[in-house]
Amino acid sequence: xxxxxxxxxxGEDYGGYGDEDxxxxxxxxxxxxxxxxxxxxxxxxxxxxxxxxxxxxFIDGVNSLVSRIQINEKYARILLEANQWDADKIVTGYRxxxxxxxxxxxxxxxxxxxxxxxxxxxxxxxxxxVCAMDGYPTLPHLSCGHCFCEHCWRxxxxxxxxxxxxxxxxxxxxxxxxxxxxxxxxxxxxxLPALKVKYERFLLRDMVNSHPQLKFCVGNDCEVxxxxxxxxxxxxxxxxxxxxxxVKCGADYxxxxxxxxxxxxxxxxxxxxETANYISAHTxxxxxxxxxxxxxxxxxxxxxxxxxxxxxxxxxxxxxSHGSEYYECSRYKENPSxxxxxxxxxxxxxxxxxxxxxxRFENHSKSLKMxxxxxxxxxxxxxxxxxxxxxxxxxxxxxxxxxxLLTKCRYTLQYTYPFAYYLGAGPRKNLFEYQQAxxxxxxxxxxxxxxxxxxxxxxxxxxxxHRAEHKRQVLLHDFFF
Amino acid sequence: xxxQLPRRIIKETQRLLADPVxxxxxNPDESNARYFHVMIAGPDDSPFAGGVFKLELFLPEEYPxxxxxxxxxxxxxxxxxxxxxxxxLDILKDKWSPALQIRTVxxxxxxxxxxxxxxxxxxxxxxxxWKTNEAEAIKxxxxxxxxxxxxxxx
Numbered sequence: 001x002x003x004x005x006x007x008x009x010x011g012e013d014y015g016g017y018g019d020e021d022x023x024x025x026x027x028x029x030x031x032x033x034x035x036x037x038x039x040x041x042x043x044x045x046x047x048x049x050x051x052x053x054x055x056x057x058f059i060d061g062v063n064s065l066v067s068r069i070q071i072n073e074k075y076a077r078i079l080l081e082a083n084q085w086d087a088d089k090i091v092t093g094y095r096x097x098x099x100x101x102x103x104x105x106x107x108x109x110x111x112x113x114x115x116x117x118x119x120x121x122x123x124x125x126x127x128x129x130v131c132a133m134d135g136y137p138t139l140p141h142l143s144c145g146h147c148f149c150e151h152c153w154r155x156x157x158x159x160x161x162x163x164x165x166x167x168x169x170x171x172x173x174x175x176x177x178x179x180x181x182x183x184x185x186x187x188x189x190x191x192l193p194a195l196k197v198k199y200e201r202f203l204l205r206d207m208v209n210s211h212p213q214l215k216f217c218v219g220n221d222c223e224v225x226x227x228x229x230x231x232x233x234x235x236x237x238x239x240x241x242x243x244x245x246x247v248k249c250g251a252d253y254x255x256x257x258x259x260x261x262x263x264x265x266x267x268x269x270x271x272x273x274e275t276a277n278y279i280s281a282h283t284x285x286x287x288x289x290x291x292x293x294x295x296x297x298x299x300x301x302x303x304x305x306x307x308x309x310x311x312x313x314x315x316x317x318x319x320x321s322h323g324s325e326y327y328e329c330s331r332y333k334e335n336p337s338x339x340x341x342x343x344x345x346x347x348x349x350x351x352x353x354x355x356x357x358x359x360r361f362e363n364h365s366k367s368l369k370m371x372x373x374x375x376x377x378x379x380x381x382x383x384x385x386x387x388x389x390x391x392x393x394x395x396x397x398x399x400x401x402x403x404x405l406l407t408k409c410r411y412t413l414q415y416t417y418p419f420a421y422y423l424g425a426g427p428r429k430n431l432f433e434y435q436q437a438x439x440x441x442x443x444x445x446x447x448x449x450x451x452x453x454x455x456x457x458x459x460x461x462x463x464x465x466h467r468a469e470h471k472r473q474v475l476l477h478d479f480f481f
Numbered sequence: 482x483x484x485q486l487p488r489r490i491i492k493e494t495q496r497l498l499a500d501p502v503x504x505x506x507x508n509p510d511e512s513n514a515r516y517f518h519v520m521i522a523g524p525d526d527s528p529f530a531g532g533v534f535k536l537e538l539f540l541p542e543e544y545p546x547x548x549x550x551x552x553x554x555x556x557x558x559x560x561x562x563x564x565x566x567x568x569x570l571d572i573l574k575d576k577w578s579p580a581l582q583i584r585t586v587x588x589x590x591x592x593x594x595x596x597x598x599x600x601x602x603x604x605x606x607x608x609x610x611w612k613t614n615e616a617e618a619i620k621x622x623x624x625x626x627x628x629x630x631x632x633x634x635x
Binding site (some may be wrong): 129132148152158159172175176301303305 | 487488489492493543545546547569572575576578579580581585601
């Protein structure tokens with residue numbers, strides 16, 4: 001944020017100003033200048049953290065948990081990852097029934113029938129049942145005591161990593177659900193640097209994803225992690241790579257539309273691509289963690305490999321609810337009024353509706369690209385004027401600001417279309433479409449004035465700017481904040 | 482096939498041959514020691530009694546870190562086995578553990594024949610029938626056993 005403020009107000013860097021994501025930037029100055037004081041900020045409160053700083057966040061979380069319950073740090077990590085870092089929930093569960101809680105949290109094993117004599121003697125001989133070899137000097141094991149040789153443990157870890165599992169690697173014993181703490185895994189991978197790096201990367205991913213305040217920056221190859229407590233889908237801008245995105249879902253900032261709606265919309269827009277067709281035909285999202293799941297076998301009982309949630313592929317219900325009243329989901333729940341309408345008529349009407357919104361959404365997106373060129377032209381124009389001693393650089397900044405504001409308004413306008421598409425008919429939709437039309441009108445008038453900025457008086461241009469930003473603020477205020 | 486057969490597979494094969502599970506035979510293919518020809522006798526207490534079912538079992542390169550691939554070759558009317566012979570069994574998928582063996586897998590399949598589980602169906606039509614009209618389903622399963630699973634019995 002500091003960088004941007006500097007480049008906008010002091011002008012040290014105005015030549016370089018104009019990244020492709022400028023319309024995402026926090027240029028509050030434009031709004032201030034036209035005397036509209038937004039009551040809410042579109043920017044989330046956030047900080048950008050490095051991997052080391054995030055590790056600090058994890059350590060703090062672990063320490064605070066360890067100070068509340070008697071538990072080893074390595075297990076605290078497992079507990080926090082599995083419980084979205086909700087320490088209160090963990091403490092409550094732990095105090096209620098420690099044994100049961102530790103078992104359910106994959107830290108301790110269920111009590112086992114006594115080990116057979118042969119199993120005990122083979123352990124004495126250093127026998128590993130997975131590779132069927134003996135004579136191993138050490139047989140590492142987790143808290144459950146199931147011993148296997150280091151070589152097999154490494155093979156197991158490698159195999160789990162190839163499936164993308166890191167924080168929740170289970171013991172190799174059948175039906176043993178104890179998770180391997182990172183300490184245990186890292187010790188085994190000491191001699192395998194490539195695998196160790198892979199594990200650390202996946203583990204960081206699991207830990208960050210489980211933490212409600214953390215989110216990876218979506219910029220290409222950017223390693224920054226955003227920390228924010230923002231509950232609304234507001235905008236963050238990475239201080240390292242300057243990518244802007246929604247703090248909740250990581251997509252392009254999409255006010256006034258919600259994350260779920262924009263996700264639906266984007267999938268819909270991509271529908272004519274082959275990948276999208278494949279995704280919609282063969283995959284569904286896990287109802288719990290929203291991972292994309294491809295059905296690889298015939299069985300409809302699906303377990304998400306990431307969050308381990310069991311669900312039914314057909315009805316998305318929790319698998320457990322299927323138990324007694326078998327296959328409720330195979331019954332078609334018919335809505336008589338909808339079913340009466342001929343299918344192709346429905347499909348056609350749906351397509352028309354979609355195209356109406358899509359064309360407008362797409363059109364604004366194209367306009368935004370073209371106005372990027374306009375911004376370059378204006379920048380050059382300002383340079384020329386200053387060189388001709390026709391006013392100073394500061395005198396012409398209002399032109400620059402007018403394009404910034406235009407982009408900002410058009411950007412919001414673009415994202416009003418997915419919102420309207422999914423909004424059910426009624427007074428709320430009427431109000432929304434009224435405000436949308438008002439903003440549409442102001443944006444086009446502003447665009448007209450900006451393109452002819454030279455012949456438009458500064459006062460008139462600023463009046464346009466003020467009106468457009470005002471409409472934008474009103475719309476966001478009524479439907480986003 | 483250049484890679485050497487792991488000791489674990491050799492030992493498992495030896496034990497399967499020397500000390501076979503009652504009602505199950507598993508023989509490695511002559512040209513591929515990771516491919517097994519399996520026969521499972523229908524358990525006495527099941528509609529599959531009197532039949533002998535042919536299966537194929539393959540140990541992938543990653544075995545035992547990955548589960549063996551098992552498939553019924555003989556047609557069977559069972560809610561957890563589909564038309565292609567694929568089996569819905571947790572230990573062949575997410576519940577696989579490297580500590581499990583060919584022996585335990587085949588025993589589980591044998592148990593699945595004794596106790597079909599229509600709550601976790603693969604062949605939904607069969608499961609539906611099993612759930613709504615069990616007597617009829619068992620009758621069909623017996624008929625299929627007679628028609629398709631008796632050719633290996635001399």
